[in-house]
Amino acid sequence: MRFCHLKILLISQYFPPDLGGVATRASNLFKGLVANDCHVTVITGFPHYPYGNIPKEYRWVPVKVEWIGKTKVIRSFMPPLKSEGLLKRLLLIGFFAISSLFALPWIGKIDAVWGGSWVPGIFYNKVKGVPVVLDVCDLTLEDLPMLKMADENSLLLQIATFIYRFFYSKGNAIAPISPGYVKTINRKYGVNESKIDVIQVGVDATVFKAGEKNRLESEPFKIIYAGVLGVGYDFEQIFEAAKILDEKKLSAVFIIHGNGECLVSIRNRLKGLNLINVVLSDRMLGSRKEVADLLSSADALILPLKDYGEPYPGIPSKLYEYQALGRPIICCAEGEPAKYISESNSGLVVEPGNPKLLAEAIFYLIANPKKSREMGINGRNYVEREVTITAIGQKAKQLFTQLMEEQGDK
CATH class of the missing domain: 3.40.50.2000 (Glycogen Phosphorylase B;)
Structure with missing residues (x-):
């Protein structure tokens, strides 16, 4: 039938x-x-x-x-x-x-x-x-x-x-x-x-489109997270990595965009740290197209999951969107997200909760622009082929x- x-x-x-x-x-x-x-x-x-x-x-x-x-x-x-x-x-x-x-x-x-x-x-x-x-x-x-x-x-x-x-x-x-x-x-x-x-x-690959990102030498290397600011994510590792990057005089900036139950605590924490290379935005984005436009301005995209003490079994939907945009991914996670990024060769896997390794991953991407582009292309190709x-x-x-x-x- x-x-x-x-x-x-x-x-x-x-x-x-x-x-x-x-x-x-x-x-x-x-x-x-x-x-x-x-x-x-x-x-x-x-x-x-x-x-x-x-x-x-x-x-x-x-x-x-x-x-x-x-x-x-x-x-x-x-x-x-x-x-x-x-x-x-x-x-x-x-x-x-x-x-x-x-x-x-x-x-x-x-x-x-x-x-x-x-x-x-x-x-x-x-x-x-x-x-x-x-x-x-x-x-x-x-x-x-x-x-x-x-x-x-x-x-x-x-x-x-x-x-x-x-x-x-x-x-x-x-x-x-x-x-x-x-x-x-x-x-x-x-x-x-x-x-x-x-x-x-x-992922809707007609909305999340890959495009060339040519960073000017005078521009900071931009790492973006966009999504719900919830208890499943560890933004402290970003703050600590930002301190390391600032101490090393590396021109890089983290942009955290979203809203959720952790917004107030993140905002208060940033005020206390007085970091100049972390930007928090809770501006409402009305469509996936606006999300795609925001993420397209990044040089790298980050998934900062918490250290759960055991391998994480899920694959957050934002990873597919990150890949579709053709940007290298910094995956702070263990378990399925790490396995997925490694197998698709679309980014770097970092131990969650380890800001030193996160900073090193950013050093690597900045120092190896050709490899960064290859990771982005690999992600886009995987999306078009599979998901x-x-x-x-x-x-x-x-x-x-x-x-x-x-x-x-x-």
């Missing part, structure tokens, strides 16, 4: 103009499925992440229907809560799990569900009688102990693990963004590896087709 123009219901609490990796995941998948001749309907929340500022046009209505080309986007109620702390995050998840169900009258015939949010994903799977793929953008329960936000032996996490195991069992397929998640999903949650299909976040949104959409469509064929054989 062959399926051509699949009708897919994509459910995600976050969707542009929301910021962050989950919104990027949903947006890239939507574009990829459309590029592969699928008809997509999106259920998402009112724009709210990460600041909790609900635009005026969404206030006092339970559901709002919009269109992106031929795609129906159904936005459901979200409270004006800033995404910070465990309690507020849980409240936001709970609100969307309930409000997204009110989109049912606007959902016509569908062939399959992409469950970026699991509760509504399983609900529509049961109501419509179609297969559901459960998306895994992070390992939340495993991240909490790593971030020192919860005790891994606590009763709360044990209960949550039981609940997660139940949800995992309800998916027809599980689609993590990173191969580093597969072992945990299989061993801890009892999901057979045959049900797990890694589908990367990918464009069209390639990601094709993987998802193949998975949906397989599940529909299996369902038809029963």
Whole structure:
């Protein structure tokens, strides 16, 4: 049995103009499925992440229907809560799990569900009688102990693990963004590896375009981070590396651009250090195009993950965007991000939390411009070959087709 123009219901609490990796995941998948001749309907929340500022046009209505080309986007109620702390995050998840169900009258015939949010994903799977793929953008329960936000032996996490195991069992397929998640999903949650299909976040290479960056001799070497300023990142290693660069009289500047729960602490820390070669900006960027334009001004791009004490299993979506821009990447991480950058030969891997090695990596890139350009080109070539949104959409469509064929054989 062959399926051509699949009708897919994509459910995600976050969707542009929301910021962050989950919104990027949903947006890239939507574009990829459309590029592969699928008809997509999106259920998402009112724009709210990460600041909790609900635009005026969404206030006092339970559901709002919009269109992106031929795609129906159904936005459901979200409270004006800033995404910070465990309690507020849980409240936001709970609100969307309930409000997204009110989109049912606007959902016509569908062939399959992409469950970026699991509760509504399983609900529509049961109501419509179609297969559901459960998306895994992070390992939340495993991240909490790593971030020192919860005790891994606590009763709360044990209960949550039981609940997660139940949800995992309800998916027809599980689609993590990173191969580093597969072992945990299989061993801890009892999901057979045959049900797990890694589908990367990918990147829209038509927005994030490679371009030549010719730095004038009088200009400082520019290293940029852009994204959420959250607890998973260690900006202290940047501050300490900046001190080393300043002491060595090296013309280099770090630019940290973003917002999030750590913004105030980062700003206060910078005031205390009085560093002249670190710039912090929280200016709101309204689109991925603006993000791409900002990152394109860099000579190198940085991923400053924390030292988690063990290999990090995920691959942040910004790495694909960094690669697409053709800039060398400084990857302060262990685990999957480090493995990914090394295998694609698109940057330098630095031990997280080691500012001396970070400073040395910057010395190397400045002293070896030809090698820096090669790393950037390698990253762009890898993206075009493996993780464009069209390639990601094709993987998802193949998975949906397989599940529909299996369902038809029963």
